[in-house]
Amino acid sequence: MKAAVIVFPGINRERDMARTLKLVSGHAPAMVWHAATALPAGTDLVVVPGGFSYGDYLRCGAIAARAPIMDAVRAFASTGGLVLGVCNGFQILCEAGLLPGVLMRNARLKFICRDVYLRVERSDIPFTRGYNAGQVICVPTAHGEGNYVADADTVARLEGEGRVVFRYTSPEGTCAPEWNFNGATNAIAGIVNQHGNVLGMMPHPENHVEAALGPTDGRRLFVGLEEHLGRAA
Amino acid sequence: MKAQVTVTLKSGILDPQGKAIEGALKSLGVAGIASVRQGKVFEIEIADGDRAGVEAKLKEAAEKLLANTVIENYRVEING
Numbered sequence: 001m002k003a004a005v006i007v008f009p010g011i012n013r014e015r016d017m018a019r020t021l022k023l024v025s026g027h028a029p030a031m032v033w034h035a036a037t038a039l040p041a042g043t044d045l046v047v048v049p050g051g052f053s054y055g056d057y058l059r060c061g062a063i064a065a066r067a068p069i070m071d072a073v074r075a076f077a078s079t080g081g082l083v084l085g086v087c088n089g090f091q092i093l094c095e096a097g098l099l100p101g102v103l104m105r106n107a108r109l110k111f112i113c114r115d116v117y118l119r120v121e122r123s124d125i126p127f128t129r130g131y132n133a134g135q136v137i138c139v140p141t142a143h144g145e146g147n148y149v150a151d152a153d154t155v156a157r158l159e160g161e162g163r164v165v166f167r168y169t170s171p172e173g174t175c176a177p178e179w180n181f182n183g184a185t186n187a188i189a190g191i192v193n194q195h196g197n198v199l200g201m202m203p204h205p206e207n208h209v210e211a212a213l214g215p216t217d218g219r220r221l222f223v224g225l226e227e228h229l230g231r232a233a
Numbered sequence: 234m235k236a237q238v239t240v241t242l243k244s245g246i247l248d249p250q251g252k253a254i255e256g257a258l259k260s261l262g263v264a265g266i267a268s269v270r271q272g273k274v275f276e277i278e279i280a281d282g283d284r285a286g287v288e289a290k291l292k293e294a295a296e297k298l299l300a301n302t303v304i305e306n307y308r309v310e311i312n313g
Contacts, residue, residue, distance in 0.1 A: 059301055066298060095301065102303050109249050149246065149304060183247075 001229045003029035003045040006073065006089075008064040011051035013087065013204065020206040021047070024222040034067040039076055044229050046073055050087030050142075050204060060103060060145045061091030070096050082126055082225065083198040087143055090190070090200030099193055099200045100158070101150030103143075107183025111144035115215075116181065116203055118166040118189050119173045125196040128165060130224030136173045137217035139203045141181075146202040148184040148191075155185055166190035166201050234279040236291055239308045240300045241272035275299055287311055 003021045007014050014031065021029045029047070030040045039046065053064035064070075070092075077083050077098055085093040093099045106112060115138050120131040131137065150158070158164055166189040168180045180187040182202070190201030205218030242248050248270050255269040277294075279287050288309055295307040 058298070062298065062301065100303075102301055104247070104304070105249050107247070107249055109253060147247075151303070 001025035008053035013050035017049040048085040048089030061095040065095035085200040104147040113142040119169040126228035130220030141203040148188040238275040
């Protein structure tokens with residue numbers, strides 16, 4: 001794995017992400033500043049981490065999505081490169097047009113910071129090959145604007161093409177309004193692009209990877225990526 | 234030349250902030266308000282250019298950055 005973590009002003013989860021990538025792969029990722037115009041040579045995974053890029057001014061992720069480095073990320077994605085966006089990173093990928101839809105204010109207007117349950121809807125993409133389809137994982141979330149919204153056609157297309165990868169559910173994997181804490185359309189927590197190489201998700205798998213700190217359900221996402229990239233190399 | 238770009242949520246998009254403001258106005262006793270939708274206004278000064286050129290430029294600004302057309306509409310007004 002030769003990962004690059006994109007760093008924007010106001011991002012604050014980039015070190016958690018870098019720590020997890022190093023823990024799982026043994027290699028520290030490159031930290032790439034937003035003003036750069038190219039990714040390091042040989043990059044095989046781009047991660048857009050969480051935080052509050054540009055203080056969430058204008059709209060969450062809107063200004064970061066127009067940063068110089070995003071053209072390079074777009075070009076990387078268009079050739080099949082793997083891109084993972086977490087939390088603010090998901091918002092940025094949506095604003096950048098790499099994923100459809102938008103993340104709106106949580107339905108009850110509260111910033112929600114706690115562990116949540118996600119049902120993994122498919123395991124045939126590099127991001128989820130470490131899980132079984134239907135498996136429920138517990139990972140932390142911390143956001144005020146994670147309420148996924150898209151027009152009805154887009155949602156129908158996402159569902160029809162199996163592009164909803166993670167959904168907010170009960171610990172048993174049941175969808176119900178009380179488990180869809182931010183009001184997201186169809187309890188969508190994470191989606192993938194048409195080609196399965198760009199994934200955005202609101203919760204933070206990078207924070208549940210070490211037994212000393214609690215559950216390790218997030219670890220398989222990164223282990224799966226490492227296995228996939230190791231096989232491709 | 235001064236101009237305004239007004240960005241509003243499309244109809245059908247849930248606006249929890251607007252709802253909260255609506256509730257607050259009701260609790261303040263401001264009568265007769267049926268509903269509130271929150272939007273944004275950008276006040277922009279233009280250095281120079283003809284009206285048509287300025288309008289095109291502001292539309293470009295709105296499309297590229299000021300509005301997310303997935304959920305928002307925008308309106309450009311040029312004030313002389």
